[in-house]
Amino acid sequence: MADSMISLRNVSKRFANSTDAAVDDLSMDVYAGETVVLVGPSGCGKTTTMKMINRLVEPTSGTIVVDGTDVRKQDPVELRRGIGYVIQSIGLMPHRTIASNIATVPKLLGWDAARISDRTRELIAMLDLDPGLLARYPSELSGGQRQRVGVARALATDPPVMLMDEPFGAVDPIVRARLQDQFLEIQKKLNKTIVFVTHDIDEAIKLADRIAILNTGASIEQFAPPEEILREPANDFVERFVGAERGLKRLALIKVSEIQIEQGPVCSPRDSVADANEEMERFGFDWVSIVDDGELLGWIGQRDLEGRPRLTDITPRPFSAYVTKESTLRHALDSIVSSRTQVAVVAEEGQRYAGILTLERISREIVS
Numbered sequence: 001m002a003d004s005m006i007s008l009r010n011v012s013k014r015f016a017n018s019t020d021a022a023v024d025d026l027s028m029d030v031y032a033g034e035t036v037v038l039v040g041p042s043g044c045g046k047t048t049t050m051k052m053i054n055r056l057v058e059p060t061s062g063t064i065v066v067d068g069t070d071v072r073k074q075d076p077v078e079l080r081r082g083i084g085y086v087i088q089s090i091g092l093m094p095h096r097t098i099a100s101n102i103a104t105v106p107k108l109l110g111w112d113a114a115r116i117s118d119r120t121r122e123l124i125a126m127l128d129l130d131p132g133l134l135a136r137y138p139s140e141l142s143g144g145q146r147q148r149v150g151v152a153r154a155l156a157t158d159p160p161v162m163l164m165d166e167p168f169g170a171v172d173p174i175v176r177a178r179l180q181d182q183f184l185e186i187q188k189k190l191n192k193t194i195v196f197v198t199h200d201i202d203e204a205i206k207l208a209d210r211i212a213i214l215n216t217g218a219s220i221e222q223f224a225p226p227e228e229i230l231r232e233p234a235n236d237f238v239e240r241f242v243g244a245e246r247g248l249k250r251l252a253l254i255k256v257s258e259i260q261i262e263q264g265p266v267c268s269p270r271d272s273v274a275d276a277n278e279e280m281e282r283f284g285f286d287w288v289s290i291v292d293d294g295e296l297l298g299w300i301g302q303r304d305l306e307g308r309p310r311l312t313d314i315t316p317r318p319f320s321a322y323v324t325k326e327s328t329l330r331h332a333l334d335s336i337v338s339s340r341t342q343v344a345v346v347a348e349e350g351q352r353y354a355g356i357l358t359l360e361r362i363s364r365e366i367v368s
Contacts, residue, residue, distance in 0.1 A: 028223060086151055105156050126152075227254075
């Protein structure tokens, strides 16, 4: 495992107006380049924990070290300028243009205008935003656009650490899914160390390298990769929090390339009708894939064979359900249930045939 970028040791926080600790003796490490998601019921201390990392909340006791330095030995303003911070309400300054919002921290650090302009346009391109938005104001943008601008502002000085507090919680589900996908793509390129707070276990499963499931006082019930949490919940609390559909949720973490797929019934367009019937009978299907020199042409049903002497006389129909080896099993399952053939065909780039996935094959992963 990589070196620890963020280390919390015996950290506690007690607010003056509360008898119970918001965070009680928490110890954990976040390794360089990983995304750790803090998730748990409301009031469990996940946001308080995150805010102590950049000293928006001062810990009552314990030690927090970021990139080798105790945060309490740093000037809090300087500390925050070196840590990207994204929140649900975004916090863009309404009287400033988008360009000026993104440039907030670079200007404070004394960057020259040319460097700021280059960095701003680089981030706009990375986050798939129209450069024409730079001259506009936050009120003129959609919720999803404002959220991406908030991420751009947090990334402006290329900080090694990012803190993200419910960053996608204020947008509709379609935009939220799109932002999550974009987050994953950006993280692949930038390899930031990220602490991400959410109340949504499905979001945590999708985005995290490791998930910390917290209970009251930020006590850790389980801290592990999503697949491990879904496969082996540590206790009843985790099992209830993850939900009854944890087998189905695991499918979103498993790629087609990670399991053995089936060959399925296959014929060449130059094969005979008898060959096609024999192949269908062998697999127990009423259709056969037509593959020519490795390229998938489509499928032919048993009824299509009636009265036809050769397969070359029949035009294969395209499959409605395609997946690749990079697809998740959850995507494959969606394809299967909407398919006439009740299978998902696995095709590589250029329509190269790889095999099929059946409902029975995927169900074995749900219960394993």
